[in-house]
Amino acid sequence: MKSVQLSHGGGGEETNTLINDLFYRYFENDILIKAEDAAVLEVKKKIAFTTDSFTVSPIVFNGGDIGKLSIAGTVNDLAMMGARPLYLSSAFMIEEGLSYDTLKQIVESMAKELAKSGAKIVCGDTKVVPRGSLDKIFINTAGIGEIEQEDISVSNLEQGDVIMASRDVGRHGATILMEREGLDISSDLQSDCETLWPAVEGLIKEDIAVHSLRDATRGGLSAVLNEWAQASDICIEVEEDSVGISDQVRGICEMFGFEAMDLANEGTFILAVASEDAEKALQVLRQYHFCENASVIGTVSEKYPSKVVLHSAHGTSRFLDLPKGELLPRIC
Amino acid sequence: MNELQLKDLYDGFRDPKTIRMLAKEIEELAKGLDETLNIMEVCGGHTHTIMKYGLPQLLPANIAFIHGPGCPVCIMPKERIDHAIALAKMENTILLTLGDMIRVPGSKTSLAVERAAGHDIRALYTPMDALKIAKENPDKKVVFFAIGFETTTPMTSAVIKHTVDQGIKNLFFHINHVLVPPAVDAIMADGKAKINAFIGPSHVSVITGAKIYASLPEDYNTPVAVSGFEPVDVLQGILMMVRQKLEGRAELEIQYTRAVTMEGNLKAQQLNDTYMRPRAHFRWRGIGDIPDSALELRPEYDYLDAEKLFADILPTEPIDDHKLCICGTILKGLAKPMDCKVFGKACTPNSPLGSCMVSSEGSCNAYYRYAGVLG
Numbered sequence: 001m002k003s004v005q006l007s008h009g010g011g012g013e014e015t016n017t018l019i020n021d022l023f024y025r026y027f028e029n030d031i032l033i034k035a036e037d038a039a040v041l042e043v044k045k046k047i048a049f050t051t052d053s054f055t056v057s058p059i060v061f062n063g064g065d066i067g068k069l070s071i072a073g074t075v076n077d078l079a080m081m082g083a084r085p086l087y088l089s090s091a092f093m094i095e096e097g098l099s100y101d102t103l104k105q106i107v108e109s110m111a112k113e114l115a116k117s118g119a120k121i122v123c124g125d126t127k128v129v130p131r132g133s134l135d136k137i138f139i140n141t142a143g144i145g146e147i148e149q150e151d152i153s154v155s156n157l158e159q160g161d162v163i164m165a166s167r168d169v170g171r172h173g174a175t176i177l178m179e180r181e182g183l184d185i186s187s188d189l190q191s192d193c194e195t196l197w198p199a200v201e202g203l204i205k206e207d208i209a210v211h212s213l214r215d216a217t218r219g220g221l222s223a224v225l226n227e228w229a230q231a232s233d234i235c236i237e238v239e240e241d242s243v244g245i246s247d248q249v250r251g252i253c254e255m256f257g258f259e260a261m262d263l264a265n266e267g268t269f270i271l272a273v274a275s276e277d278a279e280k281a282l283q284v285l286r287q288y289h290f291c292e293n294a295s296v297i298g299t300v301s302e303k304y305p306s307k308v309v310l311h312s313a314h315g316t317s318r319f320l321d322l323p324k325g326e327l328l329p330r331i332c
Numbered sequence: 333m334n335e336l337q338l339k340d341l342y343d344g345f346r347d348p349k350t351i352r353m354l355a356k357e358i359e360e361l362a363k364g365l366d367e368t369l370n371i372m373e374v375c376g377g378h379t380h381t382i383m384k385y386g387l388p389q390l391l392p393a394n395i396a397f398i399h400g401p402g403c404p405v406c407i408m409p410k411e412r413i414d415h416a417i418a419l420a421k422m423e424n425t426i427l428l429t430l431g432d433m434i435r436v437p438g439s440k441t442s443l444a445v446e447r448a449a450g451h452d453i454r455a456l457y458t459p460m461d462a463l464k465i466a467k468e469n470p471d472k473k474v475v476f477f478a479i480g481f482e483t484t485t486p487m488t489s490a491v492i493k494h495t496v497d498q499g500i501k502n503l504f505f506h507i508n509h510v511l512v513p514p515a516v517d518a519i520m521a522d523g524k525a526k527i528n529a530f531i532g533p534s535h536v537s538v539i540t541g542a543k544i545y546a547s548l549p550e551d552y553n554t555p556v557a558v559s560g561f562e563p564v565d566v567l568q569g570i571l572m573m574v575r576q577k578l579e580g581r582a583e584l585e586i587q588y589t590r591a592v593t594m595e596g597n598l599k600a601q602q603l604n605d606t607y608m609r610p611r612a613h614f615r616w617r618g619i620g621d622i623p624d625s626a627l628e629l630r631p632e633y634d635y636l637d638a639e640k641l642f643a644d645i646l647p648t649e650p651i652d653d654h655k656l657c658i659c660g661t662i663l664k665g666l667a668k669p670m671d672c673k674v675f676g677k678a679c680t681p682n683s684p685l686g687s688c689m690v691s692s693e694g695s696c697n698a699y700y701r702y703a704g705v706l707g
């Protein structure tokens with residue numbers, strides 16, 4: 001089988017081959033292989049439920065592909081609510097003619113990413129559409145998680161809270177931009193795409209007083225901080241210099257006139273933590289390879305409610321706005 | 333390898349210690365000034381640096397900034413935005429332009445709205461992509477809506493050159509390249525403007541040479557510094573002008589000696605001259621009609637000129653900004669954005685009524701986003 005044909009989505013024999021050879025093989029678990037019309041789940045605690053669609057172009061990029069993204073994205077949304085990711089659905093919309101090997105690579109990386117949180121794909125759907133109706137492949141995943149720690153919310157920030165970032169910012173956006181432009185100026189620039197649940201679980205286990213968590217996806221760090229400032233009606237003061245930005249990301253921003261803090265991330269999260277737990281939170285985070293450069297970037301104050309203020313190293317300050325204008329489309 | 337060079341290019345020019353040191357030095361020297369130094373940044377790029385790095389917070393009260401005409405998008409009158417929209421709506425057409433242009437409203441809609449409605453409108457990162465797109469779509473009309481100050485003109489000229497040399501038949505040009513010095517003259521013309529110093533952009537001057545500003549010190553008896561875009565560059569430029577004032581000089585000085593010369597890039601200037609010539613009139617949004625302040629294609633290239641080829645569908649009526657808009661007065665330093673009755677109310681960055689609210693480089697926009705902050 002070289003490429004995906006319309007018949008693979010027709011519901012007949014070819015569809016079954018695709019399901020058996022690919023999806024059952026890689027996603028195998030006892031709920032999925034029952035092949036019922038709907039998955040039957042048992043959940044004991046309060047649950048979190050989320051959905052997201054993924055349309056990134058190019059579908060394979062340095063540091064990941066649309067498969068990895070589609071799992072990490074949904075699992076991270078659950079994790080950011082303090083929920084242990086348990087069950088996911090996955091729906092594939094595939095353009096006729098997509099190479100079978102590419103699809104296999106995508107499914108493989110989904111399976112690999114699922115293993116990091118222990119979540120399972122328990123139901124799914126595949127549609128194949130005629131050439132030209134969409135670009136290669138779109139994936140939708142929805143997910144359910146059990147809440148392990150309650151009261152993590154955008155509106156829970158308090159005066160004196162410490163704001164941290166789990167790593168440097170802007171990598172995913174810069175990587176996609178670089179690939180689209182066909183630039184190979186920094187081949188070691190990789191997307192940060194990553195499942196964050198292990199680090200969140202670590203924080204919960206250590207009883208860290210986490211007030212809010214958010215992965216800095218579209219709109220980047222700027223969007224998260226502004227949403228927090230507005231939802232909690234507090235002021236967030238950030239030391240510009242303490243926000244990690246790699247030289248490669250800086251270079252790309254310089255070239256295209258972007259701000260690294262506005263660029264999307266897919267494996268970077270921002271935390272608001274009670275100040276007495278800040279040091280401990282950092283220690284916990286730094287045990288995970290994707291958070292080893294976690295750092296404090298700011299604090300919550302009452303200076304300018306609903307605003308984010310950036311303090312520069314040369315002694316000036318300015319508001320950090322929500323990103324405006326033409327953001328990059330199809331980035332996740 | 334490359335990103336290292338890029339980093340080397342700007343790193344030292346953002347160094348916090350150097351910034352503070354220069355600001356201190358300016359503060360000391362400025363004590364000797366007998367009048368406020370009202371510096372106009374001719375180019376929006378400097379406005380951006382000044383606001384982003386919060387330079388006014390570091391400088392004494394008698395060093396003030398008057399934000400100039402801003403950026404190529406801000407000065408585009410609505411009827412020309414309507415041109416872009418009309419061209420994009422033609423059958424079987426791809427309209428190409430640069431960044432911010434997509435978002436700016438014309439008289440009724442914007443390119444962004446029309447793109448959402450299904451018209452093929454694309455923002456280019458580099459004008460050269462126009463060639464590729466034209467070749468990939470031989471059965472479509474591809475129109476490049478070219479905008480920019482002196483810096484970007486040579487890039488458009490290069491695209492035109494390739495189009496001519498390669499005999500590409502389906503790529504057309506709508507030229508909106510404007511020239512900065514005539515606009516400055518227009519602002520200063522009535523003698524009322526408070527501006528008594530200019531910071532000129534280095535990137536314009538790399539191309540044209542600093543000579544295009546040579547007349548300013550003579551005509552208006554003001555210091556001029558041609559400076560780079562990093563905060564250290566801007567501060568050094570200001571320092572040069574403060575010194576001039578103290579010593580009673582009014583001269584053109586080049587801060588950005590990294591690349592600017594008096595003569596500029598003669599090759600690029602020649603390339604422009606081959607394909608373009610001054611346009612008799614151009615209406616600048618916020619300033620008005622200024623003779624010889626823009627470029628157009630030479631008549632030999634009428635066959636590439638979208639403005640001529642599709643003239644029958646292009647609106648010709650000038651469309652002015654809102655009656656209450658006082659951008660013109662703000663540009664002269666005679667009013668502040670807050671003096672405008674609709675500032676921040678009917679006029680915001682999301683629905684700009686006048687040119688200086690349009691892009692982040694316009695003064696109303698900058699005030700809207702930064703005002704109230706931080707002593």
Ligand code: SF4
Nearest residue numbers: 657658672679686696
């Ligand atoms: S606030 Fe708007 S209307 Fe008023 S001067 Fe500025 S741009 Fe013009």
